[in-house]
Amino acid sequence: AQSVAQPEDQVNVAEGNPLTVKCTYSVSGNPYLFWYVQYPNRGLQFLLKYITGDNLVKGSYGFEAEFNKSQTSFHLKKPSALVSDSALYFCAVRFLISGNTPLVFGKGTRLSVIA
Amino acid sequence: GAVVSQHPSRVICKSGTSVKIECRSLDFQATTMFWYRQFPKQSLMLMATSNEGSKATYEQGVEKDKFLINHASLTLSTLTVTSAHPEDSSFYICSARGTSGGPRAAQYFGPGTRLLVL
Numbered sequence: 001a002q003s004v005a006q007p008e009d010q011v012n013v014a015e016g017n018p019l020t021v022k023c024t025y026s027v028s029g030n031p032y033l034f035w036y037v038q039y040p041n042r043g044l045q046f047l048l049k050y051i052t053g054d055n056l057v058k059g060s061y062g063f064e065a066e067f068n069k070s071q072t073s074f075h076l077k078k079p080s081a082l083v084s085d086s087a088l089y090f091c092a093v094r095f096l097i098s099g100n101t102p103l104v105f106g107k108g109t110r111l112s113v114i115a
Numbered sequence: 116g117a118v119v120s121q122h123p124s125r126v127i128c129k130s131g132t133s134v135k136i137e138c139r140s141l142d143f144q145a146t147t148m149f150w151y152r153q154f155p156k157q158s159l160m161l162m163a164t165s166n167e168g169s170k171a172t173y174e175q176g177v178e179k180d181k182f183l184i185n186h187a188s189l190t191l192s193t194l195t196v197t198s199a200h201p202e203d204s205s206f207y208i209c210s211a212r213g214t215s216g217g218p219r220a221a222q223y224f225g226p227g228t229r230l231l232v233l
Contacts, residue, residue, distance in 0.1 A: 041206075042226060042227065043121075043224045043226035044159075045224075102210075102222075103149075105159045106158060107158040
């Protein structure tokens with residue numbers, strides 16, 4: 001079955017330290033991969049996506065993610081965390097290829113950055 | 116980036132009443148719109164996919180007669196929760212995908228509507 005997994009419910013990191021939020025996927029074929037962030041009582045904000053090309057993708061607010069095909073992973077990273085990065089992060093996959101396939105979301109990882 | 120709006124942002128209703136939520140793509144035409152619901156501290160679960168001018172496709176376990184979806188134009192989709200019950204209380208998020216870009220077309224999300232059924 002095609003799926004996306006975020007193995008961590010919660011990630012805690014000190015301000016200024018690097019952060020990683022993990023995401024793995026299971027799919028046959030080439031997926032499109034996305035990261036979104038959600039602040040309390042708000043909709044989703046797009047951070048970045050991988051379609052093709054360079055495995056390292058840079059996105060909004062200093063975030064980046066690396067697509068690793070052999071490990072089927074797409075971990076979100078940031079070199080130096082800010083308290084304002086504290087939010088709920090979702091990894092999403094779009095399993096191509098028809099035009100109407102929706103995004104499928106992981107369960108989310110709550111990031112807490114401590115001052 | 117493209118903007119998707121939802122109205123209302125928050126609604127409280129009595130059990131047994133119906134509630135309509137609107138989703139609009141403000142600066143692009145959306146061939147396809149998706150409706151998700153999110154329970155507290157949980158992920159987004161796809162409810163249905165709607166294409167302009169045709170019937171929505173519902174995910175398994177979602178009652179189509181309870182969650183009526185209309186996608187009458189390329190910029191508007193509505194979700195009507197009929198005869199709402201307290202267990203329908205949730206955060207409903209719509210998403211729209213543009214007409215350009217084929218399978219790579221971006222998917223944009225609305226800010227969500229919080230429904231509380233008393």
